[in-house]
Amino acid sequence: MATDAEEDRPLLGRSPSFTGSSKTLNNSDEESYGSIVQGTTRSIEDDVLLETSTLGRTISWPSAYIIVISRVIGSGIFATPGVIVKSVGSVGLSLSLWVVGAVIAACGLAVTLEYGCMLPRSGGEKVYLEFTYRKPRFLASTLVAVQAVLLGFTASNCIIFAQYTLFAFDVEATDFRRKSLAVGLLTAITIVHGCFLRTGIWIQNVLGWIKVGLVVFMVFAGLFVVAFQERNVDGTKSHFPTGEDLWADTNWDWGIIATSLFKVFYSYAGLGNINNVLNEVKNPIRTLKSVSVTSLVSACVLYLLVNIAYFTVIPLEEIRHSKELIAALFFEKSFGPKWGKTVLPLAVALSGAGNVMVVTFALVCTHPHTHSLSANAAKARLNQEIARQGFLPFSKAIASTKPFNAPMGALIVHYIPSLLVIALPPSNEVYSFILEVEGYPGTIFALALSIGLLYLRYKRPDLKRPFKAWTIAPIFRILLSLALLAAPFFPPKEKPAGGIWYATYAVVGVSM
Template identity: 40%
Template sequence: MSSTIQPSNRDANIAMSDLKRHNLEIQRAVTQSTFSPDENEKNNSVEAGELTFAEDTAGGLGRHLGVFSTTFLIIGRIIGSGIFSTPSSITKSTGSVGAAMFMWVIGFIISMAGLFVWLEFGCMIPRSGGEKVYLEASYRRPRHMTSILFAIQSVLLGFSATGCITFASNIVLAADTKVSEHTSRGIAGAAMVFVAFMHGLTPKLGVKVMNVVGVLKIGIVVFIVVTGWVVLGGGTRIKDPHASFRNAFEGSVRHSNPYATALYKVLSSFAGWSNAAYILNEVKNPVRTLKIAGPLAVTTCGLLYIFANISYYSAATPAEVSASGVTVASFFMMKVFGKTASRVLSVFVGISALGNVMTVTYAHARVNQEIAKEGVLPFSSFWASTWPMGAPTGGLFLHFVPSIIMITAIPFGDAYNFIIDVEGYPRAIVFFSVVVGLFLLRWKKPFAERPFRVFLPIAGFFLVGQSFLLVAPFLRPPGGKGDTSQPYWAYPLVGIGVMILGLVYYVILVHILPKMGNYSLKREKIVLADGTHVMKFVKSKEE
């Protein structure tokens, strides 16, 4: 006699659950099979420009920069003329020690936030070019517009004039003699020529020189910091070293425009935090190196900057700091040690400014080369070339020319502050666009490989900081006058004008000329004799 065993309700439920799960897996497999492996990879990959990674990294010097050199490439860019000169104009803009110090702290935090955004991009797309690459990856349409807009502002405003001017000013100050403005311009121009030839003809020696100067820069700032501690401890002839810190916020301005101007100058002094992103094609193990070198360099500089400002205020009143102009560090040494020490420090500050010119030129030449590789500039093959020594000589020349023009055409003094302001506004537009692009890519490419992921609230904080920098310069300051003889709204308008010029160039090149000439633009890839790959616009006649 046989018996049938009936399944329990529990067993039936388990079987039904397994069946549903099996059907769901089949549905997923069918859905995924509608995409080829190449399409799945494309959906999850992040592309920039039209050259492949292998093509973009071909040619040049290869990967020769380790953690040490990359760290000092960042430090060398950050510590330039800013910490030795801009505290005077920042104090003048904010009106008090407390407000000025607050701007330095905020600038440090914003710079760290920006660094983390750039780390995500740099680790995800480890290619030279920095913002140029990140904007191209974020904004794929309209084609070529992003590349052209960035190219125009980068070429026109990517100069090293301010560092050369500061170098010349400090050398003249150290000589303790009066010279004509033409002589000062000659010194500044000679500095630019020296740096360009060094990086063009002996690029690897140039890296070693930058490392040595970077160590010297840290030593200079550390000396100022330690001297400040001695002053605060009562070990010098300064009678009341704590006077500036009593009622530290007394006299602070109550309008946003001066704070925006001050923040521009602070961020200009921190500007090198993104420097490694421009030369990643030459960095060994770029992802690991970026993760170490970036935070180490920016944190070191940020702490030194804050302590250096405390040192300045320990020896001089806010009014004295405001009136010291671009020689605030030398003024500090004169107050503490006398005129001879001031002259000696001027030499070192001049060397520091020259070192800044070296690192800016080294990095920006490679940005210019990456721009040229996209073929959006006339004679792109020339600008992209690494002949004869493997250095981007075309990119160097493209950096050298506007630098020399600025040195010879812009008067010293008040023009120094205006140049910094003008440089800062387009940079804020670009940085704002990059961080918006990060949010877009998180949405469009959520599964893209990201060796480093920035905490989104940090990226949001950086976005807020850039938004403030874009809006505040148009708010009327007290008395309707900014920190230069130009109208307060002049520098943001000049910056916007540069971006509009890029848009006009894009419309003419991509739309108007092809329509007038009855042709269409096609893209062609060429390989130079040095192995560099370059994209090129080719005219195709319409029938």
């Protein structure tokens, strides 16, 4: 029978201790959190202690900010606004969902901030779930393993890369071409990260800066077009609807709104990225609080301004038919057929490729020196740790870094579900389907974390909390999560013609 000490020992992400002992929290000040542990320790109770990586604390505030913002700004803002407008019908509801998404993201961030300040060590959700849900012992660890392996795919950004590349070269985007190009990118990145790890890190850093710069450029481009373009036939310079037109053709169906919110959430994913490398952050508690809030505000402002730029430059009817190519349409309208239809869409395609590299690297790559080479390695060690702990077959081979000192086995584990998700669904619906499949189980995790936070406040009031979320934040997150999880039980009034069954995303997400 397992002893209490065995029950307290986590399954994932706990290598043998470098200290040789386990320590408990004392009553010292917030900055020291008692004796700071060097290396990693074995007891779950040690999660309340500050822990310093054996490589030291090397991540400064600017680096921490880049870790978060480069993960948050992905392909979502270049692709989802057109899909959302088509689903909900009106500009007014679409913009409202982006604002609501920011509020929900703030509530979720408040939850992860309280966890991160209370359990100040690397690991993020893995650490929080293991600390909160200890029995049955395998539950939290198994859920983390399943999510990382089966739902950690990067297919959505591969699809965006394919769409924008074909658009830039004026090639007809057939089903075969889209999927072939997406699979080609996924394969190339797997080879680069599996055989040339340092080169891959350098490439993804360059592409990350291109991505952030492109979003800022789009905001100023929208202002430039409004200021200098010729007037429309109605005498206005802007296509942005006003008055009753703002809410015309709104679809208030909850199932449609829920799937649209999943797409908004996708664009805010990654706000808790710094929680995954807290052992390597200088002044971790202070940095965690300031970087997370700054990143949320940055993303919210940029997303709203980019959406307004879209609606200002592009007629609404064209937006509804743009699908994932709304950014390409924006550039073409703003800068003409040469730069607008070729160069700038290629920049969006490269941004999508960069995000695939970042997420792939973050999910599967582990290397003793990679943290100093790339700020994007925030979820490093996860898939390999899952293999090391015996959750996968052929664990020794998957966890190995031979022969190129890179995690080829873990990359293949990541490659297979991503390949299937790209290849199997109908091509015209694959992007939206991927975001919905990712969003539904993600909501289950958000629900578990929010309930767990309230449980710990009741059960463990002794834990030090340098940041304490307003109680309304986890409660609101719980209520909204329940509403989103119930959305598949509310079928749309208008049945979709052909394609995927409206609740397939929920069935697939829960099954995985």
